[in-house]
């Protein structure tokens with residue numbers, strides 16, 4: 309391994325030569341930006357603390373060294389930045405919470421736009437909506453809304469960005485009750501690629517459809533979201549971890565929950581892990597109320613837990629009880645399978661994947677494999693206040709997105725591990741299909757899918773409409789200079 313990584317270092321330092329030259333050009337654009345923006349905004353250079361924070365990502369493989377970072381403080385300044393990178397054709401990136409695991413989706417070697425200063429949380433009691441800045445992570449939003457006794461449909465674990473999450477779809481602890489985050493997003497403040505700031509709402513149904521679930525940065529940069537808000541009190545739940553000897557009990561509890569529990573306030577995530585040379589499970593329990601009705605979580609509470617932090621608490625405290633930060637700051641990849649149901653054979657196949665791949669990928673510097681089983685109610689796609697959205701591309705059939713996450717140390721292993729996660733998803737798909745699940749063509753969730761996924765596997769029949777709208781709103785291809793799923 310050491311030999312391999314040394315070779316990778318040499319290769320990387322050779323690659324830096326052309327990158328540095330390209331950056332000279334982007335540095336020009338940075339200087340232009342620093343002259344054009346208002347005093348609410350600021351450009352930061354490599355070596356500064358802000359630059360370090362701005363370019364940081366949850367997965368280290370998602371970061372690149374940009375020529376500068378810029379923190380716009382207003383939508384108008386976002387517009388000026390877009391005009392400059394557009395007219396100079398400078399590669400750029402847009403970062404919300406930095407949780408993308410696909411390399412280059414929110415990083416670049418050019419101008420890195422970090423939205424952190426767009427940090428408003430305003431609750432409008434008059435119509436039960438909340439305005440949320442695009443630079444926030446969900447923790448900030450829950451904290452800001454808690455004093456009002458309300459909440460919005462957002463992320464389930466700590467640190468995830470509002471922007472990418474919402475622009476991709478959004479599976480929440482509240483989704484069984486209210487639908488996905490896109491179903492609860494009423495309007496968007498969007499800066500078009502030409503720099504014009506506008507409000508996109510139901511008066512522009514085409515663009516609203518595109519922004520609801522498929523956009524990322526294709527149509528410009530979103531600076532604010534307006535969400536439907538709901539009353540929120542204390543919740544119950546938290547994290548349980550279990551070692552390999554408890555997996556039978558974990559499997560039984562997970563299957564029973566997934567197939568039998570119909571209370572929309574109840575939810576779980578069972579993450580089958582391989583860590584420190586052993587399979588195991590991390591289980592998050594959630595109930596939207598101070599205590600759950602008798603029975604629902606009994607099987608989970610009967611597991612001989614290795615650690616257990618389950619109690620009545622605030623929504624924010626529950627979100628922060630998750631272990632997601634413990635597995636960050638490594639190279640990382642996500643991928644996904646869209647399932648219709650969980651069966652004993654499917655759970656066995658998932659556990660077998662961890663046992664089979666864990667030791668093998670360990671040799672390639674993998675530190676952590678995780679398969680997150682996220683059962684939702686079959687009615688999940690039918691909830692929400694508005695239903696016209698590009699994710700999911702079809703609501704005919706509710707889907708359960710299984711989230712695969714692999715973490716590793718050395719860049720030399722990128723290809724091996726990224727190939728393995730794709731193969732592992734294929735293996736699970738095969739088992740589900742052999743059991744009669746018609747999922748071979750089921751759309752994959754864009755926020756979980758690896759970047760090699762063909763776009764029609766994600767956006768389905770809506771892809772051509774999304775491409776037509778992209779040509780209409782970004783005729784000079786400004787947004788093609790940034791990473792993400794692209795509709796050019």
Ligand SMILES: Cc1cc2nc3c(=O)[nH]c(=O)nc-3n(C[C@H](O)[C@H](O)[C@H](O)COP(=O)(O)OP(=O)(O)OC[C@H]3O[C@@H](n4cnc5c(N)ncnc54)[C@H](O)[C@@H]3O)c2cc1C
Nearest residue numbers: 404405406407408413414469471472473479524525530792
């Ligand atoms: C630990 C962890 C937990 C997660 N949990 C969940 C979960 O419970 N449910 C779920 O549905 N998903 C979940 N996800 C997936 C998550 O939704 C995506 O990773 C999401 O894209 C993250 O958003 P971000 O703003 O943090 O990402 P970023 O990396 O900042 O951005 C992602 C993409 O969106 C673009 N973008 C960002 N901000 C803007 C903007 N303002 N305007 C236009 N484009 C923009 C970026 O350019 C990039 O292409 C999780 C991911 C992680 C790593």
Ligand SMILES: *[C@@H]1O[C@H](CO)[C@@H](O)[C@H](O)[C@H]1NC(C)=O
Nearest residue numbers: 332333334336337396397398
């Ligand atoms: C970057 O280089 C290209 C091609 O040489 C040139 O057209 C463009 O003007 C340069 N941009 C800046 C900001 O220097």
Ligand SMILES: *[C@@H]1O[C@H](CO)[C@@H](O)[C@H](O)[C@H]1NC(C)=O
Nearest residue numbers: 432433434435436437494534
């Ligand atoms: C809700 O009220 C706020 C504050 O008056 C207003 O700005 C916003 O447009 C309203 N939202 C909707 C969807 O009516």
Ligand SMILES: *[C@@H]1O[C@H](CO)[C@@H](O)[C@H](O)[C@H]1NC(C)=O
Nearest residue numbers: 560561562563564565567568
């Ligand atoms: C669902 O509940 C029934 C009755 O309690 C039980 O017999 C069955 O085993 C449960 N299903 C699963 C998958 O555990």
Ligand SMILES: *[C@@H]1O[C@H](CO)[C@@H](O)[C@H](O)[C@H]1NC(C)=O
Nearest residue numbers: 564565568569603604606607
């Ligand atoms: C399954 O779930 C039901 C309903 O929540 C519960 O009553 C029962 O005890 C659970 N266990 C089994 C093995 O069925």
Ligand SMILES: *[C@@H]1O[C@H](CO)[C@@H](O)[C@H](O)[C@H]1NC(C)=O
Nearest residue numbers: 656657660661664665732735
């Ligand atoms: C376990 O997984 C491996 C890799 O996907 C596969 O080749 C093998 O057939 C699986 N074994 C069982 C018993 O499912």
Ligand SMILES: *[C@@H]1O[C@H](CO)[C@@H](O)[C@H](O)[C@H]1NC(C)=O
Nearest residue numbers: 517701702768769770773774
């Ligand atoms: C999106 O795709 C669905 C089919 O999956 C189709 O019914 C719908 O009309 C499409 N919408 C647009 C705007 O293309």
Ligand SMILES: *[C@@H]1O[C@H](CO)[C@@H](O)[C@H](O)[C@H]1NC(C)=O
Nearest residue numbers: 500501502503504780781782
């Ligand atoms: C900018 O783009 C938007 C959306 O395409 C368009 O409505 C607006 O007229 C454009 N503004 C200018 C100044 O060209």
